[in-house]
Amino acid sequence: IEWDMVPYDVQLLGGVALLQGRIAEMKTGEGKTLVAVAPIYLNALVGRGVHIVTVNPYLAQRDCEWMAPVFNYLGLNSDVIDKYDAHSPGRRTAYRSDITYGTNNEFGFDYLRDNSFVVDPDQLVQRDHHFAIIDEVDSVLIDEARTPLIISGPVPQPDDDRFTELRSPIDRLVSQQKKLVAQFVADAEKSLAERDSMEGSDRKRVAELEAEAGLALLxxxxxxxxxxxxxxxxxxxxxxxxxxxTEFTYLQDNAKNMPFVDDELYYALDEKQHAIEMTEKGRQFISKAAGQPTDLFVLPDIGVEVAQFEQDYSKATAELETRYENESLDEEKKQNKLLNDRRLVKKDLEDKKRTLYSEYADRAERLHAIEQLLKAYTLYEKDVEYIVQDGRVMIVDTHTGRVLPGRRYSDGLHQAIEAKEQVKVQAPTQTYATITLQNYFRMYSKLSGMTGTAETEAEELHKIYGVDVVVVPTNKPIARDDRNDLVFKTRRAKYSAVIDKIREYNKKGQPVLVGTTSVEVSETLSRMLKRGGIKHNVLNAKRDRAEQEALIVADAGKQGAVTIATNMAGRGTDIKLGPGVRERGGLAIIGTERHESRRIDLQLRGRAGRQGDDGVSQFYVSLDDNLMRLFSSDRVAKVMDRMNLEEDAVIEHPWVNKSIERAQKKVEQNNFGIRKRQLEYDDVLNAQREVIYDRRRHALLGERMQGDLMDMLRDVIEDIVGPHYAEGTLEEMREDILRTLAFDLEIDRETFVKLGDDGMVERVFETAMDFYNRKRDALARPFHDSMAKLQSSDQANKPERVFVDFTDGRKIIRSVVKIEDAVESNGQEVNDAMERAALLSFIDSHWTDHLRNLDELKEGIGLRAFGQRDPLIEYKMEAFKMFTGLMGTIGHDFVSFVLKSGPLVDGQRQNVRASAPQSKLDPKKARVEKEAPKTSFGVGGDGNGQSAADRDPSSRAQPVVVEEKVGRNDACPCGSGKKYKHCHGRT
Structure with missing residues (x-):
């Protein structure tokens, strides 16, 4: 190995900061890649793995290739996870390297996949979260923290396409609003013109005209x-x-007079808060335009309606009891008739509830589609927040200017944008697994990072991640000339000045890097430069290739180069000055707009002046820019008014920079508040996620399965016995036990009363455990014999694993059994494999539903603030209730399946397939490891727990069939002691 890069003292200081679990702020060109080598090596020596997190796959691959010779020389190995497919052997090997490079998203997604889709321990890829170094740490932990990582998939039964249906009414609504706004502007102009013509002759009339103009403007x-x-x-x-x-006047007294302003509009828009609210006028317009009833926006009060249904049910059952009391029948017949009639009344109640819920859901979904379409039309702009490419809507990262492939806006917003742009509306999706980057990276025992700009976010990094920022001095003093901002009245004047300045630099051969905040601006400047005959390169979301991008950025320091980059694309790549450039003043940086974050501006400035080089940077700003328009234009506008400047005039002064920085601080504080609030909500989900993932890991590894099953069984029995014992309904309790747990409890009323509530629970629990153990033994024996024969056969390609399908008459669960384990355990591995597969299946499907329910809860919880309740506390309480219900449902379904299920035989397959629910998750199909011999066993690989009903019939492996066909009057093989036709032979 050649020793040609000796670390500077400041680089060693940066390494010490990383070793201590801090964030090192080091300016561009200070050699952050080399700084990380020493702390990576020292932390890798313990053998628990070190993760190096970068912002794109190119940088991960590049850094790994650069540093691999050093690590190899020191006896360590390194790899990149992004080179390999998810769950591939290559990715598992990469995670088991001493040093693992990868992107932040892939680390997070691998964690979610390991805890959501894996059904065999051999498929797990990640190790413990020991130590991570994050390159460009501010981009990962701050900029991307507001976007959670989500793995989603299609819903089992997609909704009909409401977005396309409602697009036209919303399109007309937005057009009407624009016409209305144009009229208000015309009214304001008219009032102001009349005021100016009066020259103060009638003060009262002047005040009236100003009030009219102000209201029209507002x-x-x-x-x-x-x-x-x-x-x-x-x-x-x-x-x-x-x-x-005028706005201040109407915002007084908690904006109680603001409805007077908004009532004339179809909807009110608040760009600062990124919020929109439809008015009564807008609601009436939509109802009429969509051909819907006038009460479209009124949702029925489900609570009141259901309470009325329950009241009617109680009244009807009371009348039934009174009627049968007076009938001269023997007690058993009377109880049976009463039970049947109660069932009919109960069924009628459930039908009424279903109809009500269906009507409510239909209307709520329609209103949701309207809301999302309105957001798509008013708050999301093409070539700013997203682009349309190859007939698809692609999200643009507002912080880096890059396209985010595979990402979709959640909650129907992406479909709404697709409908707006009239491209194919993709099928709706549901969340399978989600985590925020904040909670993912807080799992690491030690976390550190590097960036050129972290000091401005030091407070947030300390509060949320518990890491401190260390500002490392530069190796050489910075010689860059950071000039004051130039402020123009209009964008047109600003762009003209930018092009003139680029032409000036280009003539003398000085390279220029032009930073823009959106694709739209970069394309506009590119067209203007083409007209001026100036050669240039453009880096934005429409030209998204990280490797090509890095090459263009690296060449941006050559003589005469002009490069336009959206939001500092090419981060992580040095811009080294070409021959003769230092004599021409170094790299010139032109910012076409101030970003809402000071860090992005500092990153852009930091591209020039590396290692003491010369350079110059300056921002061109107009009052039309989003930041100025929303947060700071009033102060600057006052000065421009006093100076009576023309449209093309420009002002330059240090306090203008301070005013803009104050505006940026406002936005940063607002964004920090949003991220902090999001984390508070996600912490609720995170606590639940940890419980679910722990329970899932137990099932996956077979740890504590017996303990978990017994706990769940006891909970299910308590839920059944408690209500029935309180009401004294013995027969109904026995029926519930038979329906849920598959055995008939032999007990008379005298014993039932005598045992008490707790004693009854213990009796049922003991009976259930006895039934469970007998059932396991009855299943294990024949499986052991069959698999022992298969293992001892002389076939050349003996299978290592087999598929075994189980069913409870409704759902099919496929388990994968290792033949060797089944023989060693005397066949009990077949039961264990079924229990593992069943618990994984129920956890995954119910957790998916729970995530959707939590999203719906979060969406509406803010309204409780109107009732003087803290939405966060309300969310915590409601989420806890929902989670308690989730755990109960998982336990009920799992226990019921384990006790009721038996091996699937061919005669049952068609009947079960018709009623089997569709699998919600669609994980990777199990691999076939060896060629199957001709046998009744279904031979497979890792297994996936998916129901056989969901597989392609042509490729479906056959289930294990080890017994002779059971006759209808024979004893059921499950061990219940009943005839087959009365037990698992029922269809």
Missing amino acids: RASRGFQKNKKLRKLLSEPGVAQLLQR
Whole structure:
């Protein structure tokens, strides 16, 4: 190995910070990749693995290749997870390397896959979360923290396409709103013109005209703030201040007069809060345009209706009891007739509830589609938040300007945008697994990171992740000239000035890097440069290739180069100056707009002046820019008004920079608040996720399965016995036990009363355990004999594993049994494998439903603030109730399946397939490891727990069939002691 990169002292300081579990802020070009080598080596020596997290696969691959010779020389190995497919042997090997490189998303997704889709321990890829070093740590832990990692898939039965159906009414609504806003702007212009013509002759009338103009401006601003005439009018002297005064007036007293402003609009838009609210006028318009009833937006009060149904049910059952008391029948017949009639009344109640819930869900889904379409039309802009490419809507990362392939907006928003853009609306999806990056990286025992800009976010990094920021000095003093911002009235004037400056730098051969905040702006500047005959490169979401991007950025320091980059694409790649560039002033940085985060601006500036090189940076800002328009234009506009500047005029002053930085701090505080609030909500889910994933891991590894099953069995029995004992309904309790646990409890009423509640639970539990153990033994014996024969046969390609399908008459669960384990355990491994597969299946399906229910809860929980209740506390309480119900449902279904199920025989397959629910999760199919001999066993590989009903019949492996065909009057093989036709032979 050649020793040609000796670390500087400041690089050793950075290494010490990483070793201590801190974040090292080191400027661009200071050699962060080399800084990480020493702490990586020292932490890898303990043999628990070190994860190096980067922002894209190219950087992960590059850094691994650069440093591999050093680590190999030191006796350590390294690999990159992004090179391999999920759950592939290569990825498992990469995680078992001493040092593992990869992207933040893939580390997080592998964690979710390991805890959501894996059905065999051999499929697990990740090890413990020991130590991680995150490159560009601010991008990962701050910028991307608001977007949770989600693995989703199609819903079993997709909804009909409401988005396409409702697109036209929403499109017309938005058009009407724009016309209305144009009218308000015209009214404001008219009032202001009349005011100016009076020259103060009638003060009362002048005040009236100003009030009229202010109200019209406020309505226009809340209706469509980006209206070009409105933006132009606000740039005139005094108009922006008039709008602010009017807004302040109506916001007083908790904005109680704001409805007067909004009632004339179809909907009110708050861009700062990224929120939209439809008015009564808008609701009436949509109802009419969509051909829906006028009460479309009124949801029925389900609680009141259900309470009435329950009251009617109680009244009907009381009448039945009174009627049968007066009939002269023997007690047994009377009880049987009463039981049957009660069932009919109960069925009628359930039918009424189902109808009510169906109507409610239909209307709620329609309203949800309207809300999401309105958001898509008003808050999400093409070529800013997303692009349309190859007939698909692709999300753009607002922090990096890159496309996020495979990502979709949740909660129907992505479908709404697809309907808006008139591309194919993809099938709706549901969440299978989710985690925020905040909670994922908090799992690491030690966390550290590197970036050029972390000091501005030091408070958040300490509060949320518990890590401190250390600012490491540069090796050489910074010589870059950071100039004051240039502020223009309009974007047109700003862009013209930018092009003139690029032309000036280009003429003298000085390289220029132009930073933009959106795809739209980069394309606009590119067209202007083409017209001017200036050669240039563009890096944005439409040209998203990390390797090509890095090469272009690396060449951006050559003489005469002009590069346009959206939100500092190419992060992590050095821009080294070419020959003759230092003499021409070094790299010139032009920012076309201030980003809402100071860090992004500092990153852009930091591309110039590496290792003491010369350079210059300057931002060009207009009052039309989003940051200025929403947060800071009033202060700057006042000064421009006083100076009476023309549209093309520019101001440059240090306090303008301070004013803009104040605006950025406002946005940063707001975004920190959003991330903190999101984390508080996700912490609730995280606690539940840990319990579910622990229970799932027990099932996967077969640990504590017996203990978990006995706990769940006792809970199920308590749920059955408790209510029935309180009401004294012995026969109904026996029926519930038979229906749920598959055995008939022999007990008379005298013993039932004498035992008491707790004693009854113990009696049923002991009977259930006895039944369970007899059933296991009855199943194990024939399986052991069959598999022992298969193991001892002389066949060349003997299978290592077999599929065994079990069913309870409704659901089919496929388990994968290792033949060697089955023989060694005297056939009990068949039972264990079934229990593992069943518990995994029920956990996965019910957890998916629970995630959807939590999303729906979170969506509406904010409304409880109107009742003076803290939404977060309410969410915690409701989520806990839902989770308690989830655990009960999983336990009930699992215990019931274990006690009721038996091996699936061919005669049952068709009947079960017709009633078997569709699998919600669609994990990777089990691999076939060896060629199957001709036998009744279904030979397979890792197994996936998916129901046989969901497989392609042509490729389906046959289940294990080890017994002769059971006659209808024979004893049932499950061990219940009943005839087959009265037990598992029932269809």
